[in-house]
Amino acid sequence: MIKFISPTELHKLGIVGMNARNRRFIMKNNPRHLYPLVDDKLETKKLAKKAEIAVPELYGVIETVGQIKKKLHKILDAHEEFVIKPSKGSGGNGILVVVAKTPNGFVKPNGEEITHKDIFLHVSNILSGLYSLGGQLDTAMIEYRVKFSDVFSDISYQGVPDVRVIIYKGYPVMGMLRLATKESDGKANLHQGAIGAGVNIADGVTLGGVCHNKVMNIHPDTEKTISGIQIPYWKTILEISAKCQEMTGMGYIGVDIVLDKELGPLILELNARPGLGIQIANNEGLRKRLDKIDAVVGEEREVSERVAWSMQNF
Amino acid sequence: MKKIVFYSMIVGLIMTALSITIYKVTILDFSLTPGSSKENWSVEAKVQFKAKGGPVKVSLFVPPVYEELVSLEENITRGEYTLFEEKLKYGKKVIWAARKDDEKRTFYYRLDLFKGAPKIKEELSTVEEDRFMPDNQKANLKSLVARTHRKSADAETFFLRLRQNLDENSGDVKSLKKYYKDKGGITGLIGDALEMEKIKYHFVQGLIKESAGKNQSLKSYIQVESDGQLLSFDFETGEKGLPENFMIWKYGDDPLLEVVGGENSKVTFTLLKESIPVGKVAELRYAFQKRGLAMFSLMALPLNQQHTFRLLLMIPIGALIMVIMRVLVGVTTSGTFMPILFALAFQQTSLLTGLILFAIVIAAGIWIRSLLTKLNLLLVPRIAACVIVVIFIMATVSILSHQLNIVAGQSVTFFPVIILAWTVERMFIHWEESGAAAALQKIGASLFVTTLIYIALQSDSIKHIMFYFPEQILTILAVIILLGSYTGFRLLELVRFSSFKEEKVND
Incomplete structure (x- = not known):
């Protein structure tokens, strides 16, 4: 039996629908010409560097096929472990992680060994646009491999747990911890079956989780409880997220952050069209929080003040 | 834009459309519903040739019928050609003549036929003369x-x-x-x-x-x-x-078309079913010309173009359905306007045949595309390869159904090849990224919308309104603009967010 909820009830709860998100928040606050700043991870990284926001260190960039022969091996030689990703990739596709080197080649996280040739082929695939949206030509980024913090190892299956924070006009609005599952194939993408767990903005403790729009409080693969976990560096996470508004000039963005064991929170990427599933994960609508921010937005505040305001109010 | 401007624009569009329609219905006596007399036909002969530079004389044989209208293209009315008629024993000849011409020309001759146009009785040839031959x-x-x-x-x-x-x-x-x-x-x-x-x-x-x-x-x-x-x-x-x-x-075996002083001449015919009485069409055309309203009338166009417009005018209906499904219901399709094109193609193949053929072509396409994936091709060559694969599959379906005597299968040729290729590519990528279930769901949603549009396009009433009251596209435009500013919930979101309700009950 399909369950329905009436539109008036949704409205009362302050849920934001797709149409409202597009017209009221994205179109009004995110000017078109700024999109390349967030759609291209290389651009985002440059901006973040300028704004002194921590990102995984960029080891090198391969822009043309010619550079694969001339430049790539130098970059690879200099580092023991690294990640290669397309700068315009979507949905976590095209990411190659190397965790160690052997005399003959490289080792992937699952223990599989690959050769130089495999890596060259992967990079040339990236350049040809195999993983980018719409197949446009792309560049390959080689960057620092994040060493994931242990906090989430109990509640994430293999892949990358990350924190998504929605920033509206510089204020943190809502947060979510995204946990990979067997179904999502190690990716933290809600569409592919990852779990989204709401996070209390005030203290960074996880609320219950949601998978495929359904409530799920216990991780299906690790069978551990998802709620009640303290996310470390929570205030820092909110602060660097909030900084992204000034950095990009966009009024409504989703900021994806990973936690490194040694370096703390690092910004992975930004999203100009953040999904609405975060409302289900937090069991709360966005509208009331957004309205509250709109009411105070005239007052000029520093990043730390804005974060403090959000932590107090949400 | 201020709200008042926005809404007055909407009201303006609707009022314009409405007043033209009311004028047509009350003053010009247009019918709002398709007429009952469906057996009326318009025939249009299109004569094309290239004049050689000297005197030109074009004669076209036309049959005698009760009523006829000669519709000529502008270049004749500009006075370069003179029009003659030559009565024959049966039927007549329409002659266009000019002293000097070196252009490519197109002339139209148009004939409106009533049901049971008078049949011509002709005596058979009598055999007498002994023709000379070696x-x-x-x-x-x-x-x-x-x-x-x-x-x-x-x-x-x-x-x-x-x-x-x-x-x-x-x-x-x-x-x-x-x-x-x-x-x-x-x-x-x-x-x-x-x-x-x-x-x-x-x-x-x-x-x-x-x-x-x-x-x-x-x-x-x-x-x-x-x-x-x-x-x-x-x-x-x-x-x-x-x-x-x-x-x-x-x-008789006299030539249908004779062109003196021209080359590459040919004559083709277009037949069009009229859904309002033919006599009325003539009257209306006259009324329009007299009132200078011809620009509102698609009936003033040559039949060939009318035929095209009948299809073109249905596209806004399809677009409207697409917008409703997306904005109000929340159905996302593979390729935003793909369902419109397929609904148009299905008009030729019929719905069920169309769906079956579509399934066959897409399934085979995705299978071959999965073989192509190992080649790691760049995007444009990949789509190009997909186009060729799709054409190949269509040819195979056509040949097989011809061999097996399945007439329906041969109509696969009406499918828009390029769109089909993109659909195969998109479905395949979607399949790879989000799994078979998601891909099938998306294609199912696309076909569902296609079916809805198909049903709308099949409606005689809608066809009639869109053709005889084309100003109604302004109304459709107004509705689409209005829907474009809708920020309420989509129907499917009521399901998506239904977990909020459960929580409440538990509390």
Whole structure:
């Protein structure tokens, strides 16, 4: 039996629908010409560097096929472990992680060994646009491999747990911890079956989780409880997220952050069209929080003040 | 934009459309519903040629009918050509003439037909004159006729046997065919043979009012008198009898079109079913011209273009349905406007056939595309390869269904190839990224919307309104703009966010 909820009830709860998100928040606050700043991870990284926001260190960039022969091996030689990703990739596709080197080649996280040739082929695939949206030509980024913090190892299956924070006009609005599952194939993408767990903005403790729009409080693969976990560096996470508004000039963005064991929170990427599933994960609508921010937005505040305001109010 | 401007724009669009429609209905007496008299046809002959630079005289044979309208293109009304009519015993000739011309020209001749247009009775050719021909050819002809005579019983069997003999291509037939090459061809040869056998006959050319269609050409029949009965045969196939809905255009073997001073001439016909009484069409056209409202009337266009517009005007309906499904319901399709194009294609194939063919082509396409994936091709070559694969699959489906005698399968050719290729590519990528279930769900949603649009496009009432009241696209535009500013929930979001309700009950 399909369950329905009436539109008036949704409205009362302050849920934001797709149409409202597009017209009221994205179109009004995110000017078109700024999109390349967030759609291209290389651009985002440059901006973040300028704004002194921590990102995984960029080891090198391969822009043309010619550079694969001339430049790539130098970059690879200099580092023991690294990640290669397309700068315009979507949905976590095209990411190659190397965790160690052997005399003959490289080792992937699952223990599989690959050769130089495999890596060259992967990079040339990236350049040809195999993983980018719409197949446009792309560049390959080689960057620092994040060493994931242990906090989430109990509640994430293999892949990358990350924190998504929605920033509206510089204020943190809502947060979510995204946990990979067997179904999502190690990716933290809600569409592919990852779990989204709401996070209390005030203290960074996880609320219950949601998978495929359904409530799920216990991780299906690790069978551990998802709620009640303290996310470390929570205030820092909110602060660097909030900084992204000034950095990009966009009024409504989703900021994806990973936690490194040694370096703390690092910004992975930004999203100009953040999904609405975060409302289900937090069991709360966005509208009331957004309205509250709109009411105070005239007052000029520093990043730390804005974060403090959000932590107090949400 | 201020709200007041926005809404007055919407109201303005709707009011404009509404007032034109009201004017048409009340003053010009347009009918809002499709008329009952469906058996009215408009025929349009399109004459094309390239003038050589000197004097030009174009004559087109047209049949006599109760009412006719000659519709000419601008270049004639500009006075370069003069129009004549020459009465013939049966029907008449329309002649365009000019002293000097070197342009490519297109003339239209248009004819509106009532149900049961007067049938023309024509006497059969009488055989008397002994045409001049060289003795050896005469001997050849005589031997052919004698051979045919021996192996036949009456006029009917004589004609059929004659056709067989002509097909056999014996020595004398070959020589005769060569001789007749510039003397009326096979038609002339058959004519002379029948004359020699003293069989009364004549040639008939006409159109089959089967389906409204563009660029048809005349079909030829021969009628022979056998035991006082008039028998008709398809000139190409020898099949007996005239089709039931055959409309005779001309008798005799005189050429349909003669162009003096021009080259590359041809004449094609477009047939169009009129859904309002033909007499009315004439009246309306007149009324429009008199009131200077011709620009609002698509009926003033040549038939060929009308035919195109009938389809074009349905696209806004499709677009409206797409917008409703996306904004109000929340269905996302593969390729935003793909369902419109397929709904149009399904008009030709019928819905069920279309869906089955679509499934076959897409399934085969995705399978071949998965083989291509190992090649790691760049995007544009990949799509190009997909296009070729799709054409190949379509050809295979067509050939197979032809061999298996499934007529429906052959209509696969109406599918838009490029869109199909993109659909295959998108579905495949979606399959890879989000799994088979998601891909099938998306294609299912696309086909669901396609079906909805198909049903809307099939409606006679909608067709009628859109063609005779094209100003209504302004209303559709207004509704689409209005929907574009809708920020409420989508129907499917009521399901997506339903978990909020559960929580409440638990509390």
